[in-house]
Amino acid sequence: MASRRRMLLKVIILGDSGVGKTSLMNQYVNRKFSNQYKATIGADFLTKEVQFEDRLFTLQIWDTAGQERFQSLGVAFYRGADCCVLVYDVNVMKSFDNLNNWREEFLIQASPSDPENFPFVVLGNKIDVDGGNSRVVSEKKAKAWCASKGNIPYFETSAKEGFNVEAAFQCIAKNALKNEPEEEVYLPDTIDVGGGQQQRSSGCEC
């Protein structure tokens, strides 16, 4: 056991400015929420140890600046990603409309070996706001879009309340793990690395 190399899983969180990327990351890693997060400049990441199927992994979660103008930096930050999390604010239509841009931009910049099957997870955040009354993007609409992009797993979350955050990141971790190229997985023998599209979303509540 001790000789096993701990595997690093790299996850990138993308989405419009102010949708709650930093908050989601901090809620998941530190189980804390603050109203005082500053706009992210450049990029930062947090790590968390996760156990999955009896093995430990290090989840490295990257939080990036949300403004389009900074997208050109992505080249440096996106490389080697194992999973990309697309976040929008259920109360802001534009942030949902932009998911497609974020997805495409990511695929261009990260240039994964198999873009068709690269794992994404979509999070509709801030469902707590105004008791859900200010919501403008319906769950149905979001799920429809996810389905059209190859059954992307979808979660509705509240980083503020901590709602569904853990579940979402478990799904993210799982999908990131599946993306690990075969040569990386020389340590364990119990992991299913051949999981394809169908299997990817099967473990998630979506």
Place this chain on the structure above:
Amino acid sequence: MQETELHDLSDDADYAASQQQGSSSMMRTDSIKRSSSNEPDGAEIVYSKDNVAIHPTQFVSERISGRLKLIKQGSSLFMTWLPYKEQNSNAKQIEKDRNLYTIKAVPFTEVRSIRKHAPPLGWQYVIIVLSSGLAFPPFYFYNGGVRQFLATIKQHVFLVRSAEDASVFLVNDFENPLQRTFSSLELPRVVSVASGQSTPISVDESLLKENQERINGYESSSISQYNGRQRQKVHDPARDISIQVLEKFSLVTKFARETTSQLFRDGHSNGFGAFEKMFDSQPAQDDLHKASNDAERVTDEIAVASDPLEFDKLSLVWGKPRQPPLGSEEITYSDLLKRFGSAGKVNGNVILWATFLDNEGRVMDSEALRKRIFYGGVEHELRREVWGLLLGYYAYDSTYAEREYLRTIKKSEYETIKHQWQSISPEQARRFTKFRERKGLIDKDVVRTDRAFTFYDGDDNPNVNLLRDTLLTYSFYNFDLGYCQGMSDLMSPILFVMEDESESFWCFVQLMERLGPNFNRDQSGMHSQLFALSKLVELLDSPLHNYFKQNDCLNYFFCFRWLLIQFKREFEYEETMRLWEVLWTHYLSEHLHLYVCVAVLKRYRRKIMREQMDFDTLLKFINELSGRINLDAILRDAEALCICAGENGAANIPPGTPPSLPIDSGLFYSQQEDEVL
């Protein structure tokens, strides 16, 4: 120039008077007290003046009157000022001030210069500056007598009018060779003051105790006035003592601060340059720095390439010591707060600041001012004016009146631009996506900009609205650039300093003239800075450069945040402001911020290489340095690196790399207006 200092006495009425009066001058003083009971044997009162007052505050009720005396003992001249005892003084504070300000036998060997003021209205006063550079509060001569005062001094010590400022008289100024020759005639007198009679005449035991440190200071520096001057040029432990002593005096000078802030505007001088001398001669004390490096030098198995420019060696050569901020040289805030309990009386020292201005408010020597700020920043209450100058909002050669006028004009211009977005109706906004998006972005950012800082904290804080309004107005002023994240970080301290919407806006406009390219859509400004940074590291630390190269870190994106918002997130608020004003001086280089980056990287080079940080780890490490960088040490290092790199450094920075200054900053103001109109 040296000659002028020598000859220029006869044209001054005071000197003329002194020549004629001779020793009889003392007979003409109106209240000579020759009470042998008060003064020890051998002491002779050569001048005594009643109703000489200090004004500790602007309140008339707090003025303190007293008697100023010049006392000669042996061949030494001393000055005393004793406040009158007031029968019905029930105000404890005043009584404390009374004791505080009492001057018990200051020898003239300790006096550097005397500045005489004769305002057309009001009382004449003098400001006495000690050789350390500190000053007593102004003495107001309610019954006249400044001339006699100076004339009397002239008879007993070497007094020469400053060549630089006719209202300043230098005491025992033996600095230039000519004078030294000249003074050799009088030297015996002076030397004997120092060596023979170092203790104050009024040998009152309790006083001695009370002023123990002060007296120690005098003794340590009174071996010889001449030697004393020489010693200032090399490091001398005795000077540290005198600095401590002077900290005691800071209370006194604090009053000078308040009371002279207005008065000093009627004249200008560099006769108070003793400040500069004092700090210039202070050796770099970089022990902290060394300690931190030592701490890092723990044993490790991974060999780290040695630093071609080690700071430990460098800082002995380069890196002038930081000075206290401009406007606070002789006092610290904590001293003030200790003394006064509240900050209520603390505002307003502009002694040194005023010496950079002529009587109409023009900066006489912008280079000197920028240098001064480079080496220590600016006291907060002066920032409002100084930042406007540094950012080019005000021209250095503008007068008070011109600046005031500019503010008025610019305010109405600002309102015009602001009105452009304010007048957008909801109907119009619905059809104006770009506006809605831009406003939405700004709204989101201002509520998360420095909210933990008092100025912006709490719900419905009006300053948050000001932040939004100024940024939104800027995005209309510069619609092409628009709003970009990071701008709120840059605006926040400006708004805090300027405390005025329009002023903040225009200063921000000026800042964006320099930093706008940071926010270009193509990120060209950032890329050119990151590129320049990599070139500078290659130049100044090739092993580190090679390390970055091998580890695929040459894009330097881990320094992105530093550069985008000028280290705003890396330091405490106050430190950020200080760093910014230092950077904005463009004193050594426009691109000092790049050397600051190099300095930080170099400081942690061992750790980076020893731990074999990859890009991710490095980025994390750099992000987590936030709040842990020693600003003073880093600025010293950056200065050393900048000087070390010299022209090679400059050649490695591509033309147009932000912040590029306008070609002729003198035209800035008029250009600005054209753009707006």
